[in-house]
Ligand SMILES: O=c1ccn([C@@H]2O[C@H](COP(=O)(O)OP(=O)(O)O[C@H]3O[C@H](CO)[C@@H](O)[C@H](O)[C@H]3O)[C@@H](O)[C@H]2O)c(=O)[nH]1
């Protein structure tokens with residue numbers, strides 16, 4: 001939930017921010033935690049703005065920040081810290097008992113989705129708009145608009161292949177297209193958080209650049225970790241990758257997509273090829289006039305998160321994140337480059353994203369096995385693609 005709060009608290013107009021949590025486990029516990037988070041956000045966001053808080057993950061901030069000296073600041077700091085600890089204690093206790101009590105379930109209609117005894121591998125699509133930015137009552141404790149906040153769990157059925165993270169990302173692209181449809185999509189893995197509240201503004205500078213902006217498909221940030229061991233004996237902090245290779249890719253039109261901390265143009269992710277006269281439609285977001293009620297929007301979104309909706313379509317192939325490869329991110333980035341686009345690696349002095357990476361030998365081996373298998377399967381796929389071969393030869 002700290003990830004979600006760090007993203008909701010970006011230094012960016014809240015009416016333009018829409019945060020989606022994709023829960024591939026389809027768990028009522030995650031839904032409960034997000035429902036709690038939506039209330040805490042009403043205190044956290046104004047607090048972040050007033051005190052220019054960094055980082056905006058409350059877990060990271062309270063773990064590293066010093067108590068303020070000014071008594072009035074201290075009072076507010078302690079109040080918000082208390083609210084955060086209260087929330088995490090309630091969530092931990094519900095998770096320990098693996099049950100959301102009836103008196104809590106009555107507070108939000110979203111809990112009804114779990115009334116039929118669903119399991120993580122067999123359930124209907126769930127989309128719940130917890131905060132709707134256009135709702136006049138959806139304001140923080142200072143009366144400011146809140147970002148839209150959506151919970152989603154795509155449909156899972158044992159007889160349908162779910163395509164792992166790529167499948168989840170594609171469902172997210174479709175669901176968000178009927179709720180916000182913003183031209184830029186940022187994806188952040190659940191084990192990372194935003195560490196720099198200006199990261200959206202920074203990334204937008206690349207997309208809006210008068211000379212180069214129209215050529216840029218995505219802005220990728222390095223994957224930094226804050227849990228590395230002192231001697232970093234398995235090399236998991238990826239110093240060479242983050243500080244040399246990612247930048248070095250500039251020579252061939254920019255880095256590949258590495259799965260998290262990446263801002264994409266929606267249209268490009270959905271398969272658009274580059275043309276020199278390309279112009280972004282910055283007003284493409286859902287317009288107020290044609291807006292449906294929250295219920296209608298949720299129903300429409302659910303229909304786009306079913307197992308069946310990708311049947312006989314190009315999703316996972318020509319449209320969206322690619323299927324069939326354990327490194328779905330890298331192959332998707334390559335495909336985008338092959339369609340003529342460029343990308344940018346941005347590594348601001350205050351790291352834009354950070355999170356947890358592998359620290360033990362077992363975790364390291366598991367990750368490298370997955371990546372090696374991914375690169376190997378990609379190698380086969382790319383030999384049939386002429387423009388990819390050209391790009392690879394440049395590398
Ligand atoms: O069936 C799945 C599997 C994973 N995920 C999500 O995918 C993300 C990444 O998964 P994680 O287990 O953290 O994988 P890593 O090994 O850390 O993944 C690295 O390698 C992947 C493949 O190259 C990239 O997608 C990741 O961004 C990159 O951090 C997480 O947010 C998961 O919730 C799903 O939504 N559905």
Ligand SMILES: [Mn+2]
Pocket residue numbers: 189191356
């Ligand atoms: Mn990870």
